[in-house]
Amino acid sequence: MQFDDYQKQALTTVISNDDAFKDMLHWVLGINGEAGEVAEKVKKIIRDKNGVVSDQDKQELGKEVGDVLWYLAVFAHHLGLSFDDIAKQNLDKLQSRKTRGVLQGTGDNR
Numbered sequence: 001m002q003f004d005d006y007q008k009q010a011l012t013t014v015i016s017n018d019d020a021f022k023d024m025l026h027w028v029l030g031i032n033g034e035a036g037e038v039a040e041k042v043k044k045i046i047r048d049k050n051g052v053v054s055d056q057d058k059q060e061l062g063k064e065v066g067d068v069l070w071y072l073a074v075f076a077h078h079l080g081l082s083f084d085d086i087a088k089q090n091l092d093k094l095q096s097r098k099t100r101g102v103l104q105g106t107g108d109n110r
Contacts, residue, residue, distance in 0.1 A: 003083035007073040014074055024078055030071040038064045 017023050041061055045053055053061075076083050097103045102110045 003073075003087050006069070007077055007083040010070050010073040011077055013070075020078075024075070027071050027075040027078060031068060031075060034064055034067040034071055038068065 017026070038061060041057070041064060045051060045057055049057075073083055076086055094103070097110065
């Protein structure tokens with residue numbers, strides 16, 4: 001599946017408030033909330049299972065990662081951005097950093 005195909009299908013399940021600001025806030029908070037759920041599950045795996053990730057843990061983490069992906073796709077669309085383009089730009093940026101030896105470090109535009 002291509003990123004843009006996923007984005008289009010994700011948009012078929014959006015519930016909108018018909019208020020652009022409230023929608024944007026909902027989706028940004030959703031990204032953070034779902035990412036927090038990923039972190040919470042990993043925390044419990046470290047705390048309760050000594051960091052051993054079971055097959056069931058992988059399935060549950062996959063569900064949460066999928067929720068993060070959905071919110072990202074919807075938010076990107078709200079901004080008028082293609083998910084395919086975002087993915088390509090990100091990989092190009094990282095490859096450039098690798099080539100220039102600046103994968104580590106700080107600053108968005110290194």
